[in-house]
Amino acid sequence: MNATEALSLIREIANSPGRLDKQAGLEKLLADDLGKFILKWTYDPFITFGVTLKKMPPQSTLSLYLTLEHASVGEFLTKLSTREWSGNEAKSRIDLAFASLDEASREILFLILNKDLKAGIANTTIESVLPGFLPSFGVMRAHPYEEKRVTQFPVPVEPKLDGMRVTFIAKEGKGAFFTRSGKAIPALQDLAAPLLEAARSVRSMAHSGLAAYDDLALVLFDGNNVDPTFVLDTEAINGLFETSGAMRRKSQKAYDAQLESFDLLPLSGFLGNQPYKVPYETRRALLETFVSAVRECTGAPVFMTPIYEANSHEEIEQIYERLINQTIANYIARGDAEVEAELLKVLIDKQAGKPKGLEGAMVKTYDGAYEKKKSHTWQKIKPEETIDLFINGFFNGEENAENENRMGGAIVWHKGVNVRVGGGWSSDDRDQLWEDWCHDAAILGIDPKVGFKPGYFISIATVHDRGFKFLGRMLEIEFNEVTPDGSLRHPRAVRFRDDKAGEALAELKAA
Structure with a gap:
């Protein structure tokens, strides 16, 4: 299969009338090395390029072009994804690549860099055709609250925030933010640097003999990796953002957002389908130390959701009632009068004309593992x-x-x-x-x-x-x-x- 044939097949999949037809087209793509190359670079949730192309760069007037099958295209994508090329250099390299490729290869590369072949293909569809072809990206999620599921007290209860669930992944000296389905969030990228800086600071303190940081350093560097290699599970609160869609746009200032973190684990504990079995109570203790390090080292707006302890179902209900009657503005201002005044202007429910409240409560278990699926060790209570x-x-x-x-x-x-x-x-x-x-x-x-x-x-x-x-x-x-x-x-x-x-x-x- 060459680039022209691959593009024709992608268009055929896009115009397929039903799911079975799309799967048949995907089987043809996945049966070919070039098809696998295209699908891997496009839909692997752990590959990002740090760019979004609104229009295709111009083509050269030269008569000879490279094709997508040329080895240099893979090298080009690798250097973009690892951020060996970034900023102006990345832009110039992208322009050069598009100037050098034939027409079909240019169009496919444009789709790859935008992480969507525009053919109605979902990661789940690829998984149904070739299981295991893509790495799974799954965050832990909660079931609706049922009293019968809480069999042992005390339990931690946390606020459920009306923000945007995001996952920060650090590896190979870089870090990026993703939605719960694995889509990159460029607007938060400026918050990556302080998280990485704090992780390196933690390791320095551990190496200097501060034993309190030993276990945290092992998590942040996933054992003895050279670079930070961890996952931070968090909620981005849109201080001056109005929608999760705005949070994905690069035009917004990242520090207008605030991270409310609630879990921390090494990258190896996040990959694959097996649960990360370190108890939640231990993960939270390490998270508290890490968030403190971020605040002390960088001053970045990274916080940790508080825990309220409940010793009965009645106490769970009481905590929930308190939380939904608390305003987001008061919750995230952290006592800063200037910040609170600004947030009160922004976080007004435009329909009701009053400050928005928290979304509900999360009931968890101290000994629970981190599972990449819905789990009854996390339960949500919200007015529905x-x-x-x-x-x-x-x-x-x-x-x-x-x-x-x-x-x-x-x-x-x-x-x-x-x-x-x-x-x-x-x-x-x-x-x-x-x-x-x-x-x-x-x-x-x-x-x-x-x-x-x-x-x-x-x-x-x-x-x-x-x-x-x-x-x-x-x-x-x-x-x-x-x-x-x-x-x-x-x-x-x-x-x-x-x-x-x-x-x-x-x-x-x-x-």
Whole structure:
């Protein structure tokens, strides 16, 4: 397979109507060395390039070009990913590479550097075709709180913050921030340097005879690595950010964000599928020492979520009630009057006109391991409700994101407001519902690629009259609260409730 054939196959996958067709195309790519090369550099969550290309650099007027199969392309990507080239040098090297490649290779390289082939390919789909081809990127997650799961007291209870879950990974002298699904977050990158500096400071103190830092240094350097090699699990609070999307954009200042850290482990404990069995109580003690070192060495806005100890289910409930009534601004200001005044301006709920509260509480166990999946040793308590609503619209995933060319989410009708529901869908859901939406779009006579915003929606009064497969279905949605304008805060799809649709439709028509 050459670059032209590979690009043709990628386009074929992008235009495939269903999940099985995409898998068949992926099997062809993964059966070829060049296909594996393209998929590995694009979808390996631990490979980042520190660049985002909005448009393709120009091509040279020379008549001879290299191809993607040339060994120098792999060397080029390696030096970018290890940051041997960065800043202006990286830019000049990128321009040179694009000037030297043929047209098909240029287009594939553009997609690789942006970490998305724009073909509706997800890491889970690649895993289903060739298990183990990509390293797994999985953070520990929580189940909803159930009293029966707490069998031993005391338990630590922490605030659940309404920020953005991020994972900092340090290796080979570099560090980067990732979303819970393994996507890089460029806007936080300026916070990498103080974390790495603090780690090196800890090792220096350990080598100088301060025994209190010995165990922490072993974690931060994953034994005896030359460079920091660790993982910090944290929540980024957007001091002057307004959305998690803004946090991903490079135009924002990183120190406008604040890290609220809650776990620390060596990189080897994070890789693979086996749990990292060092007890949570031990990990937290080391985290406290590390966060103190970051603050003392660099002054960077890196903190640790506090722990409140509960000795009964009643105490868990009391701590939870206190937390959800506390404002984020007061929580993260850390007693700094100037910071608090600024945060109070920013962290006002624009709908309710009052400071936002914390999202809830996390109930954990002192002896629990770190598992790269949902675990009952972490449980979340948050104010949630469910509601059943009719779907009256559709939107694609965000541009240059994993779901750009397939289902991004549904639009539902709630008391005169169109509410976008983008969370709660599995990869298989998005593939199947994309097929259903293509059927509906054909009936409507529109291109199914309607974009991320505003997407496409129709009147709720006519959504049930035209033989749709996606539009008009009833969806159960989990949400935190109804906003004053009638929208839903943090809506997530739970399941379809076609069993309830008939009765609800009769009530809708009667109204």
